[in-house]
Amino acid sequence: MPEKLGRDLDPAAVRAWCALALDALGREREEIDAINVYPVADGDTGTNLYLTVEAARQAVEAVFAAHEADGTAPAPADTVRALAHGALIGARGNSGTILAQLLRGMAEVLARGGDGPHLAEALRTASASARQAVAHPVEGTILSVAAAAARAASGAGSALPAVARAAYDGALAALEDTPGQLDVLARAGVVDAGGRGLVTVLGALVEALSGEAPAKGPRARRAAPLPHTAAAPQEPCAASGPAYEVIYLLEADDDAVARLRARLDGLGDSLVVVGGDGLWNVHVHVDDAGAAVEAGVEAGRPYRIRVTHFAADAAKSAAGPAEPTQRAVVAVVPGEGLAALCAEAGATAVLALPGRPPASGELLDAIRRAHAREVVLLPNSAELRHPAAAAAEQARAEGVRVALVPTRAAVQGIAALAVHEPGRRFDEDVVAMTAAAGATRYGELAVAEHQSFTSAGVCQAGDVLGLIDGDVAVIGHDLAETARTVLDRMLSGGGELVTLVLAADAPPALADRLERHVRDRYLAVDTCVYHGGRQQAPLLIGVE
Structure with missing residues (x-):
């Protein structure tokens, strides 16, 4: 049983709260996932809340670690602000994002004091700020549960543990009422998953302050599959939703x-x-x-x-808390168009912004989100070799079998994903994907930002650069003409398939012109075109 931590929500109590909340969500994650039907029946609310609180705890632990180095204690305001900032940075999904705003609202008040009246005010501020953050608030959700917790806390007096306990009891009662407020919950026979997660977090707060865990409400049961005709037209995320x-x-x-x-x-x-x-x-x-x-x-x-x-997750709610899948692919891609393509293929995509490649923590998070025993990681960039290796090593320490295929470009990742076959033995699948990536030469077009020396000579600002396998091979002035030259050089050694990935701002006729060039000049070569969306390179080229 945790030690009773005193009369204020001081840094030690905040630290204990984070640890207890994370432990509780870890135990209840799959149960919360299983009852998730709103706003989307994708079975990930418990996981998203867990990851959000995990990020909050890491931020709080970082504050303590910084002070332990010089033997001082963190200030209460610094601790609660770290809690809120960590949750904001790590928020996942709809409920995790709302929870982050609830914690941010609480931190605004708790930075001024951590007694009972401050906690009651913090819960009121949190409820109001979370409701304001949602474009179209719906009753019967985590918002209703948060509002009930705030109302109950306001009438609980000044003793801190009593305020926390009242908030928990009010939230639990409101949670049990959610099926009567939201038809989709009533039809599935469950309470709101986000609200259930908030009750768990408030229960951890009670335990951190009193040393005793509150009695839990009725155990949630798995959501019943919803008939296709049951979704009301006004529900925002019915089967025909986004x-x-x-x-x-x-x-x-x-x-x-x-x-x-x-x-x-x-x-x-x-x-x-x-x-x-x-x-x-x-x-x-x-x-x-x-x-x-x-x-x-x-x-x-x-x-x-x-x-x-x-x-990709449509069947999760009907199947309940799924066992980890046997195998998944995690791929880094340079544009949202390829991210959607990967998602349609069942892969977990990590989007790399121009000048901001994902860190190892983001790759590790993607591996965890894949929820698989075996993961093939496609970094699709030479710059990501070390971050990807670090993420893979950490995931292996957590019991996931990870194979890092050293793809150096998105087109190599596309080639690897095309031959991915989950039914094969893991090693055989990795070998096939690695071979497909290795057999794909990669090129791209870029626009020079200033005069510089390259392996193809001196370029001027505004010149079009054609890169092959990472080196500048062509310096031109016209995008289409430079692209044709790059294609000819890449195909001079043979090839069966050309992959073109166009940026959103590429000339509309570029793909047609290049496809026609390949068709007229290389009779046995097929062409495949993808729209990458907003990506730094106007054109990516792959030749297999």
């Missing part, structure tokens, strides 16, 4: 975020934008993932972009 979940962190000012909210609200649903002080976490469900990312680019600087295709 195809993709898009999440990213965004550096932007308040005015730009206000415009972003309006634009994303017109693109999709389940819109949640949380944060402040220049850093935001954006979550939305859309059919056009590229447009959602592009809106973020116009508002500021998006990064840690994650695109999930719901169809």
Whole structure:
């Protein structure tokens, strides 16, 4: 039993709260996943809440580690702000993003004090800020549970443990009422999964302050499969709802975020934008993932972009808490178009922004999200060799069998994914994917930003550079003409398939011109064209 930690929500209590919440969500993650039917029946709410709290705990532990080095104790304000910042940075999914805003709202008040009245005020502020962050609040969700917790805490007096216990009891009662507020829950015979997760987090707070875990409510049961005719037209994410979940962190000012909210609200649903002080976490469900990312680019600087295709997870809610799949592929891609392509193929995509390749932690997170016993990792960049190796090593330490295929370009990753066969033995599959990637020469076009010396001579700002296998091979002035020259050089040694990946801002006729060039000059060579979306290179080329 944890030691009773005193009368204030001090740094030690916050630290204990994080640890207990993470442990509790770890135990209940699969159970919460199994009851998730709203806003999307994708069976990942428990996992998303766990990852959000894990990030919060890591941020709090980093504060303690920094102070332990010089023998001092962290300030209460620094601890609760680290809690909120970590949750914001690591928020996952709809419920995880809302939980991050709840913690941020609490931190605004708890930074001033950690007694009972401050906790009650913190819960009220948290509930209000979370509701404001959701574009179209719906009752019967985590928002209703948070509001009930705040109301109950406000009438609980001034003793800190009593306030926390009242908040927990109020949240639990509200959770049991959620099926009566939301038809999709009533039809599935479950309570709201996000609200269930919040009750777990509040229960951990009670345990951190009192030393005793509160009695748990009725055990959740697995959601019943919903008939296709059951979805009401007004439900935002019915079977005909948006195809993709898009999440990213965004550096932007308040005015730009206000415009972003309006634009994303017109693109999709389940819109949640949380944060402040220049850093935001954006979550939305859309059919056009590229447009959602592009809106973020116009508002500021998006990064840690994650695109999930719901169809890949459509059967999870009916199947309940699934066992880890035997094998999955994790691929880094340079544009949201290829991210959608990977998602449709069943792979987990990690989007690399121009000038900001994903860190090892982001790759490790993607491996975990794949939820598989065996994972093939495709870094698709020479720059990611070391981060990918570090992520693979950590995942192996967690019991996942990871094979790192040393792909150096996205087109090599496409070639590897094309021959991926989960039914083969793992080693055989990895060998086949590695061979396909190794048999693919890769090229790309770039525009020189300034005068410089290259392996093909001196280029001037604005010149079109044709790179083959990472080295500049052609310096030209016209995009299409340079692309044809690069293709001819790559095909001079033979080839059976040309893959072209065009950026969103590439000339519309470029693909047709290059396909016609290949068809007229190389009769036995096929061509495949993909639209990569917003990517740094106007054109990526692969020759197999």
